[in-house]
Amino acid sequence: MDKITILNDIATNRDAAELEGLLELFNNPLGDTSVDYMVVTALNGVLSTDEKNVVDLLESENTKLKTLCIRLSGEFGFKSAVPVLVRMAQGEKDSDLLFEEMTALSRIGDPEALSVFRANLDNGEDLVRALCIEMVGELGDTDSIPQLKKIIEINNEDGNYEVCDLTTWKAVEALAFIKSDEALSFIVENLHHRNPTVRRVVTDSLVDTGEDSLKFLKKVFSADANVDDMILSANVIGFIGEKSGLDILMDALDKGFIKDPNVKYAVYEALGRIGTMKGVIRLMDGLEEDDELIMIACVSGLDSLINPGVVKKLVELIGSGGSRAGKIIRAIVTAKALNIFEQLYAEEKIGRFVMNAVVASKDSEIHSAFRGKLLEIGGDNSTKDIERLPEETQDVLRKALAADDSKSMLALYRSILTGVGFEPCVAENGQVAYEFVEQGEEFDIIITDMNMPVMDGMELVSKLRNTPGFEDKPIIMVTTESESSQRDLAAKTGVTAFITKPFTPEQLRAKIAELV
Structure with missing residues (x-):
């Protein structure tokens, strides 16, 4: 106890005069777990205010001491450690130490480390690779754009698109951080990436980027544009909520690009989200539509x-x-x-x-x-x-869960479900929907959209199918997706049946009656 008390005082006072003795104890442990732990704590305390000695000890032959100093360099942002850490990382053979070095460099965040981040964009260790992808994005490295694009493209190929790996996720976010015309244009081109999780990350990244995304989203709308792309573009414009986005949507309507009912719905929903007086006339025009x-x-x-x-x-x-x-x-x-x-x-x-x-x-x-x-x-x-x-x-009704990022869709689901004797729980994304399940709610049927922010429909279905009591519950996926690959993927995940937008309330009622 005396030893622990002395070491605790050293850790608190951070007395540099004790460094030599602490290093001796660190290199030659006493064998008492509590005392040896306090030696490390005291050494951390002393070195946290001694950048020079930390940098000098980075290349220590004692791996544990080296690791401790690498972590201290990152934790306290010791910039003079960057050249040493870069040199160490360039020749590092030990994957665990390389991860420690790259983590420290990422926490310091000095552009001097860009070369080593670039060099490890194709590293065989996913965690190292993902860390480097994240850092070239945060440091705005336009030279890394071709490699980042390649990562996303490979994930979209046959045989790869069913799973969104960590590196693809980070590559999308990195491009959004870089925010150059080339980067944002490429992200918009992947609005309808074949993996639903990538689509969600793309959508979230574009929304976070905000107004800078709009000029690229505008290019999606044309006479021969892909319907799925236009729907997703309208959704993003609505979530961004900028007045300039309203002009893009109104221009697309004026030029007659918006003919598909699903695109039309997405555009009107977006106009309502942007919520400006300029859009009132367009919303009034929408009341002339037959679609409920x-x-x-x-x-x-x-x-x-x-x-x-x-x-x-x-x-x-x-x-x-x-x-x-x-x-x-x-x-x-x-x-x-x-x-x-x-x-x-x-x-x-x-x-x-x-x-x-x-x-x-x-x-x-x-x-x-x-x-x-x-x-x-x-x-x-x-x-x-x-x-x-x-x-x-107080009658106990059958219960239904509906998840969709559209308030209008959720309102329609409530109306349909209550009309056929269900008590509805509604959620604006998969995460909120799954929270109902985690709280112990039980449901006779689940209705979910495919593309949603935070947690998409695919991930929700996958989590439900791995939750006791939901292995065989009927799940209807409502989607605008036109690609058969997306339905195949949803079916593999565990979707029971599909309803394609636009649909009538009668069609959904009939599907519910068929399954429950």
């Missing part, structure tokens, strides 16, 4: 941009009657567009139509949301309408 999902997306976007012009147009469209009026009313209720509801509620006839649709809904969450808005509006009519809303029941 597009209407929900447009109503969701308009709800946050409500103004007298929007109210007037909605009153006109609903007042004209017919199937379109019914779809718009259902969209307002399904999307829980409470701001629009408040404005229309004041219009007696129109307000009655919308209120009747709220009452007819089987979704208790919708009843709760509109009950709250009616309480806020106040008055005799509101009180009477609150009394019309069904009381919440």
Whole structure:
């Protein structure tokens, strides 16, 4: 205990005069585990403020001492250690020591180490390779772009695309860090990489890059563009949320590039996410579409941009009657567009139509949301309408889990699932969906999108199939994917059935009835 106390004092005071004695004890351990551990702790404390001695000891013949000094160099950012560490790494034969040296150099982050990072971009050890890929990105090394592109291209080849390895993931992120025209252009070209995890990393990287990505995303839209690419590009533009992105989408609509219903939906969803008054007219145009999902997306976007012009147009469209009026009313209720509801509620006839649709809904969450808005509006009519809303029941329903990054899709799923007797849990990505499972929730059926941020549908399905109780649960994957390779990959992962967008509520109801 006396020895430990003395060593603890040395570690705390960092007395450089004790270095020689500590090195003697380090090189010749006493054999007592506790004391020898405190020797290392004290040595770390003393050397943490002694850059010169740390650098001098980097090439010690004692491997343990060398490793300790390598780690200290990285932890405390000793820049004078960089030339020595680079020289050591260039001739290093021991893979464990090489990883320690590269880790220290990465923590120091000095451009002087770029040459050794470049040299190890094809290292046989994945961790060393991934670390070097990450660093050429952080240091903005444009000379490494060809090698980074090659890594991603190889992962997209037949026989390789089913798995996203760590190096591919890091290569995408490194290109996004470099942020040159060549780097960003290449990332956009891989929006529809055949591996879903790579697609997710590409999407996340472009969103994080922000406005600098937009000029390359604009090039995706053309008369003969790939549908999947345009959908993913519209999604990214929406998530970036910049006003200049709105101009790209509106230009694509004006030029007639947006014909496919799935692309059209993605564009309207993105317009709603960007949420500017300039996009209001386009969102109003979307209410002329027959697709119910597009209407929900447009109503969701308009709800946050409500103004007298929007109210007037909605009153006109609903007042004209017919199937379109019914779809718009259902969209307002399904999307829980409470701001629009408040404005229309004041219009007696129109307000009655919308209120009747709220009452007819089987979704208790919708009843709760509109009950709250009616309480806020106040008055005799509101009180009477609150009394019309069904009381919440405690009946145990079958449960369903739905995951999608689109709020409009989640709203539609809620409407469909409650209509066929399911209590829905909805999640904006696979990670949130899986958290329900981790919390002990049980589900009779799962519905998931394929492409989502944070955790995509493929990864969610894979995790579910490896979770006790979910090995055989029916899983429906809803997708816009046109490539058969993607469906094959999803089927291998454990998807039970597919629904292709665009779909009607009746098609999804029929698929659910078939499986449950």
